[in-house]
Amino acid sequence: MRMMRAWVWLALGLQLGCGVGSGLGSRDLDGDGHPAELDCDDANPTVWRSVRGYEDSDGDGFGEGDSLVACVGSKTKQWAQVGGDCAPTDGTRWRTVPGLYPDADGDGATGKGPVTGCVGDTLVGYREQPAAPDCDDGDAAVSALSEAWADTDLDGVGAGMTIAWCPSRGRSPPKGYVLTSGDCAPGDARSWQRLPFTHRDEDGDGFAVEQQGTVCAGATLPAGYDTVSDPPDCDDRNASRTVRVERWLDPDGDGYGDGAPVLRCVGPKETAPGETFRGGDCAPGDGTRWHLLFYASRDGDGDGRLSPATGQVCSGFWLPKGYSQEAWNDDCDDGNAALFRAWSVHADADGDGVGAGAAASICGTASVPTGYSTQATDCAPQDATLWRMLGFTYRDADGDTYTVAQAGELCAGTALPAGYTTRRLSGEDCDDTNATAFRDVLAFEDTDGDGVGAGGSTLLCTNGQVPSPWSASSTDCDAQDATRWQNLSATHEDRDGDGFTAPIPEQTICTGKTLPAPYAAKAVGNDCDDANADRYHWTYLYRDQDADGVGATPRQMTCMGQTVLDGWSRYGDDADDGNAAVQTDEAAEEELSLILDL
Numbered sequence: 001m002r003m004m005r006a007w008v009w010l011a012l013g014l015q016l017g018c019g020v021g022s023g024l025g026s027r028d029l030d031g032d033g034h035p036a037e038l039d040c041d042d043a044n045p046t047v048w049r050s051v052r053g054y055e056d057s058d059g060d061g062f063g064e065g066d067s068l069v070a071c072v073g074s075k076t077k078q079w080a081q082v083g084g085d086c087a088p089t090d091g092t093r094w095r096t097v098p099g100l101y102p103d104a105d106g107d108g109a110t111g112k113g114p115v116t117g118c119v120g121d122t123l124v125g126y127r128e129q130p131a132a133p134d135c136d137d138g139d140a141a142v143s144a145l146s147e148a149w150a151d152t153d154l155d156g157v158g159a160g161m162t163i164a165w166c167p168s169r170g171r172s173p174p175k176g177y178v179l180t181s182g183d184c185a186p187g188d189a190r191s192w193q194r195l196p197f198t199h200r201d202e203d204g205d206g207f208a209v210e211q212q213g214t215v216c217a218g219a220t221l222p223a224g225y226d227t228v229s230d231p232p233d234c235d236d237r238n239a240s241r242t243v244r245v246e247r248w249l250d251p252d253g254d255g256y257g258d259g260a261p262v263l264r265c266v267g268p269k270e271t272a273p274g275e276t277f278r279g280g281d282c283a284p285g286d287g288t289r290w291h292l293l294f295y296a297s298r299d300g301d302g303d304g305r306l307s308p309a310t311g312q313v314c315s316g317f318w319l320p321k322g323y324s325q326e327a328w329n330d331d332c333d334d335g336n337a338a339l340f341r342a343w344s345v346h347a348d349a350d351g352d353g354v355g356a357g358a359a360a361s362i363c364g365t366a367s368v369p370t371g372y373s374t375q376a377t378d379c380a381p382q383d384a385t386l387w388r389m390l391g392f393t394y395r396d397a398d399g400d401t402y403t404v405a406q407a408g409e410l411c412a413g414t415a416l417p418a419g420y421t422t423r424r425l426s427g428e429d430c431d432d433t434n435a436t437a438f439r440d441v442l443a444f445e446d447t448d449g450d451g452v453g454a455g456g457s458t459l460l461c462t463n464g465q466v467p468s469p470w471s472a473s474s475t476d477c478d479a480q481d482a483t484r485w486q487n488l489s490a491t492h493e494d495r496d497g498d499g500f501t502a503p504i505p506e507q508t509i510c511t512g513k514t515l516p517a518p519y520a521a522k523a524v525g526n527d528c529d530d531a532n533a534d535r536y537h538w539t540y541l542y543r544d545q546d547a548d549g550v551g552a553t554p555r556q557m558t559c560m561g562q563t564v565l566d567g568w569s570r571y572g573d574d575a576d577d578g579n580a581a582v583q584t585d586e587a588a589e590e591e592l593s594l595i596l597d598l
Helices: 002-016 586-597
Strands: 049-055 064-072 095-102 115-119 146-150 162-165 193-200 209-217 245-249 258-264 291-298 307-315 341-347 356-364 388-395 402-412 439-445 454-462 486-493 502-511 537-543 552-560
Touching: none
Parallel strands: none
Antiparallel strands: 049 064, 095 115, 146 162, 193 209, 245 258, 291 307, 341 356, 388 402, 439 454, 486 502, 537 552
16 A cells, blocks of 8 residues: 555656656655655654554554554554454453453452453453352452341341342341341241250249250240259249248147148148148147237236236237237226326316426326316416416507507416407507507697697607697698698789789788688689779770760770769760760660660
8 A cells, every 4th residue: 555655656746847857856844854745744744654554542552443544653642553452442451352251350259151351461350261150240358159048037047948149248138038047936036046044943933943955045044944043942833832831730720830840842821621831829729829929018907908018928810808019008006996097297276277386196097186287387376366377469558458569478367467468459559658648640830829730740649639739730831920821822813902803823822711812712803903993894885975974886895893984875876976965765775774784
């Protein structure tokens, strides 16, 4: 091919007139030393010759795919003249070898074969000869299959059927299978192994017999099996029979035997005719008595009352009559049936039922001995009317039924004497030495004697009334003037003394019972001129120029008194106020006057 391409270029050169005979040198545009007519790419100095080859992307010297013609140089990469690379992207492998056995994890065990492998200089990942089978050629730590046993009760130990299982990458066996075998109870999750035992308690009474063997169990031996000795069992098939017990002959049938005991393997409550499990019968021939009972008191004189005494007496279920396990002390003289009760009493000299002094111990009957009392609290042993201390919390020394708080005690009889009490009576007494003074009142000094005081208050102890010269009121507005003691409000005044008032701004006046002139608390009329006593009310008047008593319009509001001012009239219907001869009708005048007065 190269020879053919050279001839082509030579022909082209001859046609162009190039060559030795032309007199011109050969062209080399890229300066790579190869003339343009022989350079396959005269614009690139790194390539100059055309070759047929294969693309070599992994650089192992072997290409892949179909052959191609390419322009290359001495340093052109990723190009090979030899094809057939079986691993185009792996520079370590390029050739195929048949008849091999896979060993991808390099553990020496091989997978199924023979196969054709893609390798390089060596047979890495393959072997020429088969070896032991590999169940997981991707895990060098595992090659051989393992056995797993069915675990139907899920107790972690299997038994029976097995499966082959490849334990690669730490995988657990399939659900329901385990690696441990030997389950002695495949259907019971509580038991899976046989454990040795040396003692057996078959009846479960806590007592065992020596017996060696093994039993299917769980983590520990089941109940009834043990490797240490329990108390020996005399009958391991009967839970009520554990140890040999003593039995006595009981001829009187009272449950207590007599004589030497015999050992029998029986239960605590098992009985046999004529035998009992208790000995020590204190009366072997009497079925009503069989054991000694302790007593703490007895009745020595037969009066039915007990006194302290300790000992034992042969009895049945209960102590015989006249004995008790309790320490009774009912009889102070157990040798005399007439005397039985011990009294701790005190001499009662005045016979009031309450004694005094040191206690005396007397043995008597059911009643308190005469001249004595069980009480020693008589505060007046020689006075029959006084015998006890009574407490009081209030005192009324002056007898006015008002009390003061005072606590104490005094010797009394059925009740506290007068002047002493446990409750407040009429009230609190401010002076318990004076029957006429018992209540505190708040008083104010009345210096002018008008009945109303002033200044600061003073607390006086009285009979409830404020005495003179004091007052219960403190509102005196002038303490030195007896005619004035209260402030009254004035809203009107009558300065001209005509009996009619005019309004003023409200003022407060210190006075007596009433406001002084010219002040008033309410209006009396409406004085239109309070500086003139002759004028005190407003009215409409008409100018009377002819002095005939009747005026003419226009009317004018005028301040006046009882009489009409000269030159004015209450009437305004004069037809001619310049002529006194022309006047109004008298009846009409009178009627008008009445209307105006209204």
